[in-house]
Amino acid sequence: MQDEPLDPLIGATIDDRYLVLAKVARGGMSTVYLAKDIRLNRNIALKILHPHLATDNAFIERLQREAWSAASLSHPHVVQIHDHGVGAAHAYLVLEYIDGHTLREVINSSAPLTPRQALDLLDPIVEGLAAAHAAGLVHRDVKPENVLISRSGWVKIGDFGLSRAVTTTTNTATLLGTVGYIAPELVNGDGGDARSDIYSAGIMLYELLTGEQPFRGKIPIAVAMQHVRDDAPPPSAAVPGLPAEMDELVRYMTEKDPDHRPANGASLLEDLRHIRRTLTPEELDAGGTRRHGNPAALSAATPGSADTEALSAAVDGFATPLGNPTEAIDNGGAGDQANGTTVIDAPLYPTSVIPAANRLYVDDAADTATNTPHFGAAGTESGAGVDHESAEIAPAGLSKREARAAAKDRAKAAARPITTLGSAHPRRRAAIWILVVAVLGLLLAAAGWFLALGPGALATVPNVHNKTVGQAQVLIQDQGFELAATSEVFNEKTAAGLVVDTDPTAGTEQRKFRGVTILVSRGPVLYPVAALAGKTLADAKAALAGGHLAVGAVAEAFDEKAKAGTVVSQNPQPGTEFRSGTKVDLVVSKGPKPIPVPSLVGRTSADAQSALKGVGLVAAVAPDQVNSATVPAGSVVSQSPGDGTLTAGGKVTLTISKGPKMVMVPDVVGKQVDAARAQLEALGFKVKVENVFGGFFGTVRFQDPQGVEAPEGSTVTLRVI
Template identity: 30%
Template structure:
């Protein structure tokens, strides 16, 4: 095993292990040359010294390297580093279709058809390049986080123009086409059969054929008939059921002839689910007959065709990778095989038939012996009368029958119980009561349906025959998963309720007045946005009733400065309105000489009070030379738009000086325009100018309820 931090070929840094199979391990790595993350498939050390294994491993890269399609995992590079043989592939973050089916039990029809279309599109690209995958199954389909479906693991792919008999080991037996199970010729239609089985499992949650061992499953593919989907699930449309039936026809010529044809019908089924447009051809003469080889039958019997599945990387047997031969070598091999097949004559067939009959007789005697031994165990009293003849001397225990009995051992199984909804300890006890040798592996899983500590899912499924001593996986709830509460601020009541319910939360509506949020919009939530919550939590949503009508007395502003007046009005819950300027012989410059609402009068909270500010006595004819006051404003201590989480807004800067209010900046501004510098501001005097900012008409405050944020401008005196 490679460790994180190790480098391959001074380029690929190992980040983490992804999965492991029979011949190779898969790692997540970083390509430092192209600065991207990749998946690296590394041949296991025990196979690196075997030249044939290395050639087959490289053959996988050659099978897939020429394929570039959105629904196929891309191969980027292949190489070796000091005897370490590797393939560099596209890294797809996601889960296998097998795990996806296990999580959901079965898929929605549209979801399953959509996935099947993407798989078929990947196969279409492979078939167009004369590449047959030969191991299509949910374990070799990855669904990325963005929903893209990708076909991976061309480990036992074969060039379709090689015309070879599939006497080598194939993929998982549950998805094997009949011609592959027989050891016959495989082509594009073999992949279509496997895709049909995969679609069957997506829609029903189970594979069409299940047996005690691989041989029985393979024979069911050859001879058995799968239960129609509509008998298992009534809501499956007629068109989809017939598409699956056509894909899974025993005779290849009765299936879809290409992935392109299959894609057309799958797309039709989405728009016309109940249409009867799928045509399954009547039986015709097989134009690609299966050639039976006795050696192939032996391989089926001893199970050498099949292997176990892995979640991310399939564990292939030694023959699961392409030979690293060119096409001419493959054709030569096929010609040799054809010559050997021609030598098989009827005499050999007769010998094989005789041997088969002998084997059946021996097996019958062995079974009879076991039955007799069970009914009359050793040491018991022999039965009287005619029953004595049943136990003949030839059936007494000897050393000879033993090999015949053990020639085809059976796997001891038990009916697996349903433990979903039970506490983990209770579930464990129930399983061990059935099988004390069971290996129970707990896996944590979030669940809003079951409390923490209870079993959410199980593998195997309830009431299935399961081998004694095998691994059992129990998915144990750790409670609902926490997530950040989504923001519903400023949404309408209906929009907020819908969004919260979509996230599994329970909205509770409360109403309150607000001077800042319009009526019917959400003011805030409790808990606040981005707080950690879990499915089923109740969220209190406060919806605005609009401003609350409150009457406030108007303070006396006459004789006060503009700043004092603003402070008095703010304390009274009122605001400064329009500011006019007038000369006055009685009030100094900057003092208020008029307010449009009489002091003591009750007005609605938030009302604006218009005022007039004195500019001092009128200028006399003999005045000294007029002076000019110039200043510069720099706003670099804070970015108000970022503080308000706004990308851009209408920004107005208003300066107050000596009782006068002057607009010095008004434009559409983005957050990136800060800091803002406003030069050559003309002031009324040498006194400091006070600047306030209005964002989309609202005065800028650091926090709700604070005073308006202010900046200051200092002026220099310039004589005109």
């Protein structure tokens, strides 16, 4: 706890009675200080209203209501209020000082808790609420920050600043409470009653079991609407393995309709203790992955016991007096503290409240030993405070003074012992001492033999590495050690069946009665080879590394089915087992093998199709044939593709020739040779000119063929004179 040196109240005395020692917390309404009650010389928690609110009548009335409400409760699990005051400078409450920590710190450091731990913490909280409900009070702000745990383990619920008397408050009360735990009816403005506290306790139970609140959001109104709209999830959804009874209990306590919840704290307390009795030890200890400490540190006495045993949880390093956790500094206690408290193990025998005896003093008026009533002179039964001496009946013939003297003598005689408790006979006492010394001597001798020569003597564990189990057992027993069970371990260097080492190791000195465990080799650890076919090379390498194996040689090969870059085969085969680091060779696919497309133009259709089939390609003949002056009918005129490569099964389209086109040869006799040539060549014919008599006139006199059809591209002979 670090004080703020500028706070003017530190060191001041409030109302000439309360000396302010240190600041504990500051919130929106008040500041909480650790103070000392000078009159009673005890530490107290002093909650002082902020100055700007001290003059607000509404806040002053609320402070007074808080004092009246809390002061009406006197219960071991409720923080007690001692005093309150309103002056010109300050308005304050004086509260019981709790040297310990809050339940919020337990949740932050230890949640999720087991059902046993959660019920142990919830039981005293509900017992305190039950007392408040029986007194007609509602807390209306039940949350972990308002639950205080003392260093001795007592759990108390505090800050009844939001409570109100059920009989004096209407249902139009202002909405108060912390949004993470607020009941739906308070959000809806319907007012609250004891069942609102039950709802908040149910949310707190969920947080104890899971370590988090069931409803969360970025803004408070979003969380509040979840309380109205959504059902609390079962805690087993967040912490698998919790018993179904805990899910049912959380659901029962957090029902949206208050009529479906327990009626009050007393009703809930009965249900809690019934569930505690019916759960098995395994179910009580389910879940609860603790972040710190020992889970047993939160175990409490059986809830509801007559003497109300305190929780056996001791927390070091905190002194947290009662403040107003609703107004806590920074994040209201919802987050971790800078120096978080660690719950340590409970003492072996936790302190319990012992029931009072029937009689506290020997001279009590009531005679509880015999339960014999005393009667006065009138014969009526008298109560406490009767003077037994004056009540004695004086013997006949004695005056009152003589009777009192006789009574005094009888009292002295009763106080005088009738048996002298002298010392025992000297010889008998000497014999007893001799016997005691003899027994002690025997015990010392036995202990000396045990530690020097017997099973308690020190011996060195022998080296039995690479021995058989039988040989190792003989060597170990020869040294006087007891043999423990053998244990098998994997070892890369020692053959299976031979001894790797001992526990403790060879050369260690220890007592002979302590066992020596022989560690027998199972041989090296063998790892199975994974199936890698179809994986990419990168995935195959990762799989081998994850299986403690290595990649060997990587080869590439064409494969008609495997995608390029994927594993086609491996060596060794899948399922075989090898030592760590064994290399596995891989063959990776280069994809289908490329096939060059042959040139087929001019070849007959049958010859071309046979050639394609021979190289693994497929011939596709075009349905329409074309004329060709150069390619005879039935032969390939063209192909697609004409060159390049294809993969197996690739298709090559063939176009077949139907021979040259037939064209009518015109009659050019009588025409000049140049005109005749041009006309024939335009029709696709070739022209051959033969000059007769030197072809002086240049006139065509004969042609062959003439007036008939001839193949396109064929030759027409002209004779010119």
